[in-house]
Amino acid sequence: MTSLERRYRRLLRIYPAAHRAAYEEEMIGVLMSGAAPGRRLPGPADAFDLVRAGLTVRFGRAFHTTGGTGWRDVAAVTGLFAALLLAGAGINRLITGIELWGRGDPLRLHGVDGLMLLDPAMRSVIWSLAVAAAVLGLRRVTVVLALTGVLVQAVAVGLWSVPMNELAMVWGFGIAIAAAALFAAAVPGRWIRPVLGGRGVALAVAGAVLAVATRASALDGVWAGERFSGRFFDTGEFLQDWLPTLALAAAAWAAGPWLRGRILVVSAALWTAAMVLQDVPGLVFVATHGDLDSRDAVSRIVVLLLAPVVVLGGGLAVLAVRERLAGQGHGQVKRHE
Amino acid sequence: MTETPMREPTFLVLTALAEEPRHGYAVIEDVAGMTGGRVRLRAGTLYAALDRLRAEGLIEVDREEIVQSRLRRYYRLTGAGEQSLAVETARLRAQAAIAERRLRARHTRLGGATA
Numbered sequence: 001m002t003s004l005e006r007r008y009r010r011l012l013r014i015y016p017a018a019h020r021a022a023y024e025e026e027m028i029g030v031l032m033s034g035a036a037p038g039r040r041l042p043g044p045a046d047a048f049d050l051v052r053a054g055l056t057v058r059f060g061r062a063f064h065t066t067g068g069t070g071w072r073d074v075a076a077v078t079g080l081f082a083a084l085l086l087a088g089a090g091i092n093r094l095i096t097g098i099e100l101w102g103r104g105d106p107l108r109l110h111g112v113d114g115l116m117l118l119d120p121a122m123r124s125v126i127w128s129l130a131v132a133a134a135v136l137g138l139r140r141v142t143v144v145l146a147l148t149g150v151l152v153q154a155v156a157v158g159l160w161s162v163p164m165n166e167l168a169m170v171w172g173f174g175i176a177i178a179a180a181a182l183f184a185a186a187v188p189g190r191w192i193r194p195v196l197g198g199r200g201v202a203l204a205v206a207g208a209v210l211a212v213a214t215r216a217s218a219l220d221g222v223w224a225g226e227r228f229s230g231r232f233f234d235t236g237e238f239l240q241d242w243l244p245t246l247a248l249a250a251a252a253w254a255a256g257p258w259l260r261g262r263i264l265v266v267s268a269a270l271w272t273a274a275m276v277l278q279d280v281p282g283l284v285f286v287a288t289h290g291d292l293d294s295r296d297a298v299s300r301i302v303v304l305l306l307a308p309v310v311v312l313g314g315g316l317a318v319l320a321v322r323e324r325l326a327g328q329g330h331g332q333v334k335r336h337e
Numbered sequence: 338m339t340e341t342p343m344r345e346p347t348f349l350v351l352t353a354l355a356e357e358p359r360h361g362y363a364v365i366e367d368v369a370g371m372t373g374g375r376v377r378l379r380a381g382t383l384y385a386a387l388d389r390l391r392a393e394g395l396i397e398v399d400r401e402e403i404v405q406s407r408l409r410r411y412y413r414l415t416g417a418g419e420q421s422l423a424v425e426t427a428r429l430r431a432q433a434a435i436a437e438r439r440l441r442a443r444h445t446r447l448g449g450a451t452a
Contacts, residue, residue: 023384029407030361030380046379053381057388073393190393194424197417259394 003040005032011047014054072189074262076134077255079146079182080192081248081267082175083130084208085274086149089172090123109159119156123172126152130179131208135201139187146180171277178270200254207247261322265315273308280304343425346378350386351395351414351422358399358413361387387412395421 008031012024031046042050097117101107107116130145153176157169193201252263280301287297343351346368353359353367361383369377378386390396395418399411414422 019388023388025408026361026410027380027384029409030365030383032407033362034365034380046381049379049381051381053379053385056385194417194421195394197420199416255394 004035004042007040007042008032008050011042011050012054014051014058016058019057071262072186073195073255073259074266075182076186076189076192077195077252077259077263078266078270079142079179079186080131080134080204081252081263082179082182082270083127083134083146083149084204084248085271086153086172086175086179087124087127087131088208090120090125090127093120094124119159119169122152123149123156130183134183134192135205137191137193139183139191143180143183143187146176146183150176150180152176170281171274174277175270175274178273195259196251196254200251203247203251203254207245207251210247261319265312265319268315269308269312272311276304276307342428343421345376346382346386347390348422348425348429349376349378350383350390351418351425354396354412354414355419355422358411360402360409360411362409364412390418394418 005028008028009024012020012027015024031042034046035043094117097107097120101114101117106113109115109118126145126149130142130149133142133145150173153169153173157173160169196204249264252260252267255263283297283301283304287301349368349372350364352371353364356367359367361380364387365378365380365383387396391398391412394415396412397415399413401411402409
């Protein structure tokens with residue numbers, strides 16, 4: 001090893017260990033290739049550049065890891081998935097409402113006929129617009145629409161909790177806050193299309209369209225009546241629930257190896273939170289009405305509320321181990337001259 | 338709102354890799370060549386860009402070689418990288434067209450005088 005190489009290696013110590021493991025040998029190769037023959041000291045410009053870049057890697061990159069990727073990218077994609085979930089839930093409920101209305105149910109709420117349709121109609125519109133804005137790359141518009149969606153979800157909670165005396169809509173409010181926060185966090189980053197690519201965005205849109213199309217067949221009896229005897233879609237559980245989910249998973253897969261793991265973890269935590277927040281209000285209702293021992297109820301509620309945290313923490317731990325192992329793998333220099 | 342404009346080193350690295358997979362030093366040489374020597378990337382800047390582009394999925398490792406006991410890792414553009422470069426190229430072209438149009442109009446307005 002020459003004195004120049006030794007000095008370059010000493011300068012490279014300014015980088016974090018994981019970065020050195022991944023790139024040190026390669027960088028030494030580049031630095032030595034660019035050095036004039038007989039040179040013994042690093043050039044001042046090279047030395048300054050290494051110190052600056054090393055400090056930036058060490059202290060200035062809160063959203064990147066050596067082998068990993070930006071959390072803002074993950075926030076953009078999971079924000080889209082959360083908005084799709086909320087749009088799907090709104091459209092699903094709207095379709096059910098229209099179906100019931102078609103059968104003669106007045107859908108009366110607070111003494112007003114048809115008022116029950118107002119909440120799902122508002123949710124369908126606002127979250128569909130948020131999804132469209134997100135896919136079109138209108139970042140600030142998406143954030144504004146998501147924040148409006150939070151207000152709409154809050155109205156939905158109030159609308160249903162007063163007559164029904166329960167908080168069944170709390171899950172939507174919680175996921176709406178998460179969606180708005182994710183979109184806001186993603187604004188300075190790359191956004192959805194560069195992260196997922198055209199194919200990934202197409203898959204995500206296909207998932208959403210599939211979800212609506214398979215559910216919309218329930219309207220056959222309302223709109224089409226006797227005119228259409230055959231059904232284009234089978235509204236079985238697979239088509240209705242799993243195919244759209246698979247399409248979204250395929251969209252996440254298109255984001256590349258480092259992103260997809262993080263998208264999976266954050267989406268799984270979001271999905272678990274949505275499930276938990278659907279169950280907790282019911283459990284609280286049952287407990288407060290004396291049908292369940294209060295200590296038992298509290299312990300169940302605590303376990304449920306911890307579930308998303310466990311999913312997120314466990315997933316992140318697995319990813320951290322995977323990235324550390326991959327970083328070590330990148331650092332291995334193949335000695336096969 | 339449009340995507341955040343790419344920084345010049347990022348654009349140049351992606352442009353270098355658009356032609357063929359290249360290792361670090363070849364990227365430096367190619368960037369220097371295509372900019373007429375105006376931009377000569379330093380190792381710290383280059384690897385900061387390469388690490389970020391890898392993390393963002395815009396480039397990936399093509400292959401590794403050992404040449405004279407030194408590791409050479411070749412990088413290639415991914416589909417997402419190609420798309421990002423195309424978007425940035427279109428943005429730059431549009432801006433250049435506006436600048437060109439305004440300069441031409443200014444030239445005409447000033448009766449052919451450029452200063």
